[in-house]
Amino acid sequence: xxxxxxxxxxxxxxxxFVVGILVSLCAALLGVSLVLKRYSxxxxxxxxxxxxxxxxxxxxxxxPLPVSIPVVILAxxxxxxxxxxxxxGADAAIAVVSAxxxxxxxxxxxxTTGMTTDVDSYMFGSILAMDRSDVxxxxxxxxxxxxxFVLCYHRLFAITxxxxxxxxTGVKVDWYNTLLSVxxxxxxxxxxxxMGAMLISSLVIFPALTAMRLLRSFRGVVLCSGVLGVxxxxxxxxxxxxxxxxxxxxxxxxxxxAFLCAWxxxxxxxxxRS
Amino acid sequence: xxxxxxxxCRDVSLGYExxxxxxxxxxxxxxxxxxxxxxxxxxxxxxxLKSLLGLLKPLHGSITMAPSLASGAIGYLPQQTRAQxxxxxxxxxxxxxxxxxxxxxxxxxSSAEKSRALMNLGKLGVLELKDRCYRELSGGQQQRVLxxxxxxxxxxxxxxxxxxxxxxxxxxxxxxxxxxxxxEKEGVAIVMVTHDIQNALHYATAxxxxxxxxxxxxxxxxxxxxxxxxxxxxxxx
Numbered sequence: 001x002x003x004x005x006x007x008x009x010x011x012x013x014x015x016x017f018v019v020g021i022l023v024s025l026c027a028a029l030l031g032v033s034l035v036l037k038r039y040s041x042x043x044x045x046x047x048x049x050x051x052x053x054x055x056x057x058x059x060x061x062x063x064p065l066p067v068s069i070p071v072v073i074l075a076x077x078x079x080x081x082x083x084x085x086x087x088x089g090a091d092a093a094i095a096v097v098s099a100x101x102x103x104x105x106x107x108x109x110x111x112t113t114g115m116t117t118d119v120d121s122y123m124f125g126s127i128l129a130m131d132r133s134d135v136x137x138x139x140x141x142x143x144x145x146x147x148x149f150v151l152c153y154h155r156l157f158a159i160t161x162x163x164x165x166x167x168x169t170g171v172k173v174d175w176y177n178t179l180l181s182v183x184x185x186x187x188x189x190x191x192x193x194x195m196g197a198m199l200i201s202s203l204v205i206f207p208a209l210t211a212m213r214l215l216r217s218f219r220g221v222v223l224c225s226g227v228l229g230v231x232x233x234x235x236x237x238x239x240x241x242x243x244x245x246x247x248x249x250x251x252x253x254x255x256x257x258a259f260l261c262a263w264x265x266x267x268x269x270x271x272x273r274s
Numbered sequence: 275x276x277x278x279x280x281x282x283c284r285d286v287s288l289g290y291e292x293x294x295x296x297x298x299x300x301x302x303x304x305x306x307x308x309x310x311x312x313x314x315x316x317x318x319x320x321x322x323l324k325s326l327l328g329l330l331k332p333l334h335g336s337i338t339m340a341p342s343l344a345s346g347a348i349g350y351l352p353q354q355t356r357a358q359x360x361x362x363x364x365x366x367x368x369x370x371x372x373x374x375x376x377x378x379x380x381x382x383x384s385s386a387e388k389s390r391a392l393m394n395l396g397k398l399g400v401l402e403l404k405d406r407c408y409r410e411l412s413g414g415q416q417q418r419v420l421x422x423x424x425x426x427x428x429x430x431x432x433x434x435x436x437x438x439x440x441x442x443x444x445x446x447x448x449x450x451x452x453x454x455x456x457x458e459k460e461g462v463a464i465v466m467v468t469h470d471i472q473n474a475l476h477y478a479t480a481x482x483x484x485x486x487x488x489x490x491x492x493x494x495x496x497x498x499x500x501x502x503x504x505x506x507x508x509x510x511x
Contacts, residue, residue, distance in 0.1 A: 165350055171375070
């Protein structure tokens with residue numbers, strides 16, 4: 001218990017908690033829509049692009065966020081177009097983009113600074129990465145995402161459930177899709193230095209998948225996903241402090257454990273009903 | 275009132291990038307009509323559907339809707355996507371989403387809308403499924419739920435895109451009977467794109483046949499004796 005209290009006396013851990021909670025909440029909410037629209041891979045692609053951008057920024061000595069935010073937003077818009085245009089080729093296209101971005105990042109770093117601890121922390125995350133600007137940005141981002149979900153909840157449901165019907169009834173589907181992918185891009189850029197480029201997409205995908213196992217209404221899934229995202233992150237961060245394990249990987253394992261529990265519960269209750 | 279025109283196409287040409295697929299198309303859908311749009315794949319059925327829904331501007335001519343149907347109040351039943359089949363949402367949530375349209379911004383559904391949603395579920399005989407999860411329903415039940423949603427959007431005209439695709443024969447017949455009920459008893463006009471020519475001929479009052487640049491529009495009886503009907507409809511019935 002003392003150990004837990006002691007944890008909060010470190011300002012960097014406090015910052016990690018604040019940014020992490022806000023980012024996981026955003027990721028979990030956006031994740032419901034992305035997973036149901038079969039856009040999960042976009043999150044993964046974006047994190048790789050984000051790694052490439054950070055590596056280039058590091059090599060050139062630029063500040064990481066001002067470089068990577070616009071690059072990743074552009075990538076998000078591009079990937080969205082790709083996914084909409086060619087339904088079949090989309091997953092392959094995303095794989096191509098993410099592998100290329102990763103390769104660029106790796107080549108640039110090996111030609112300049114070499115594989116430093118900085119690069120390693122971009123790949124697998126570091127609890128030390130958060131500073132004041134991250135806190136400010138994540139508060140803003142979280143406010144935007146919450147506002148979107150509160151004000152436009154019914155529309156988000158409609159476009160997630162059935163794009164053709166929503167389009168026919170005059171909802172600006174493309175506008176909402178763009179907004180969703182820009183917000184996802186921002187979430188990923190903010191979260192990836194803590195969670196790691198390889199692991200950040202789990203924040204988007206896991207809570208939604210777990211919530212879908214447990215609940216059967218859209219409202220329930222959205223709320224449950226948000227709560228799960230935050231709870232799993234807190235448990236993961238605490239666990240990483242207690243056992244001195246990397247944050248990103250610990251959070252992912254907690255998410256996985258929650259998913260497996262939900263899966264078992266879900267199939268149990270299904271067996272009971274039938 | 276009986277023959278109020280709901281939808282009319284006047285000298286309409288449709289197509290992409292200036293290349294017309296349909297030319298000089300003229301037809302009207304009145305209250306109580308049952309229209310089937312038939313034709314081979316790639317003959318322009320979905321292009322026509324898109325422009326009826328207002329998603330594609332005609333190259334020429336005009337498509338006008340009755341004032342009650344303007345502003346996005348279209349009862350549309352799209353083809354189901356794979357993602358939808360295992361969507362976690364209750365039937366009630368799905369049906370209520372029919373009341374959204376592009377014009378108004380809203381946070382809640384009114385109680386009048388909620389009771390209309392329940393009424394429409396009742397009309398389609400799926401009221402008892404209200405709190406069930408959409409992904410646990412059979413294909414036929416899912417189609418009924420989507421029909422109820424379409425009725426929430428517009429009670430006078432339904433536009434359906436291959437509604438029986440993927441249904442087993444019994445469920446398909448069930449759906450046809452439901453549509454017939456809505457058409458005859460509730461006075462809902464129906465415009466349906468379909469490949470199921472036998473049932474189209476059986477239920478429809480008028481047929482629009484799409485055939486690579488040319489088209490036929492007329493009553494079902496006229497269609498059967500036209501060159502299109504003879505070739506495409508086989509012997510008819």
